[in-house]
Amino acid sequence: MKKIAIIGGGSWGSALAMVLADNGNDVTMYMRNSENASEINEYHANSRYLKDITLNSEIIATTNIADISECEIVVFAVPTQNIRTILTENSGVFNNQALFVNVAKGIEIGTNKRISEIFGEFFDVNRFVALSGPTHAEEVAIKMPTAIVAASLSNSAMSTVQDVFMNRDFRVYTNEDIIGVELGGATKNILALGLGIADGLGFGDNTKAAIMTRGMHEIARLGIALGGRPETFYGLTGMGDLIVTSTSMHSRNRRAGILIGQGHSIEETEKKVNMVVEGIKTCKAVKSLIEENDVEMPITEEIYNILFNDYSISDSVERLMERNKKREVLY
Incomplete structure (x- = not known):
């Protein structure tokens, strides 16, 4: 079991929280919307983004980013254009050995940087993994068979992510071509x-x-x-x-x-x-x-x-x- 944080309270972050919690990990979701957080904690649901889906009851939601400071893995499930701001404001919050996993898909406007390049300005890029592939949150949340790719400059980092996320419904491949x-x-x-x-x-x-x-x-x-x-x-x-x-x-x-x-x-x-x-x-x-x-x-x-x-x-x-x-x- 690992202590894992999900930053972002949308559909994809919620679906991945379910995968990770179902795999026996200690999962905390950080989000700014207090109503969403309350719904997850009290009713095990995120009806705005995943209608009619019951979340794993072990998932905890918080609006206090300090609550994820000890997490070993931090999953970023926020829009690409928001990532730099979050890192700038909170880079000192994270565990100094944390592995970062990004699941957004985009390129930063203005710098034309890939997300791994943005993270590389704040942390050792060998602690970064991109998790990407043909995935709809709505299908992952109801355990439809899905295949995805973990990519990193570090074989150890992407293997860790493969081990943590993979299960009978969620198959994870690795690829060093980040x-x-x-x-x-x-x-x-x-x-x-x-x-x-x-x-x-x-x-x-x-x-x-x-x-x-x-x-x-x-x-x-x-x-x-x-x-x-x-x-x-x-x-x-x-x-x-x-x-x-x-x-x-x-x-x-x-x-x-x-x-x-x-x-x-x-x-x-x-x-x-x-x-x-x-x-x-x-x-x-x-x-x-x-x-x-x-x-x-x-x-x-x-x-x-x-x-x-x-x-x-x-x-x-x-x-x-x-x-x-x-x-x-x-x-």
């Missing part, structure tokens, strides 16, 4: 937005298959340029995550794309989804990475133009379809 794992998880959210837009426009399976497969080429192209390994992008944290995020109504990025395709603004969309849509913010950071690294990513760029340059969706579709003739694969 660059590829983090980039795959972040960039697929942008394509999920694009696939949602296609749904919102009423396009069919042909269109979505084209976006998904050509988009995967774009993800791999950027990832390899930044030091990721090609095979990572065709595994669970690349193609696997893209499939699940692009095809399910559990996906907030897909739901957001559908609303945008139907003509809603970003502000209206985020209000209706009522959760952070990581792909919208990540798109800004990836656009900057495209320019810095001179990587060709036409689908991603058109999604950016629709979101932030007020481009007509129909014009973006036309530009993509009328690009110069290409070979599918360059050997």
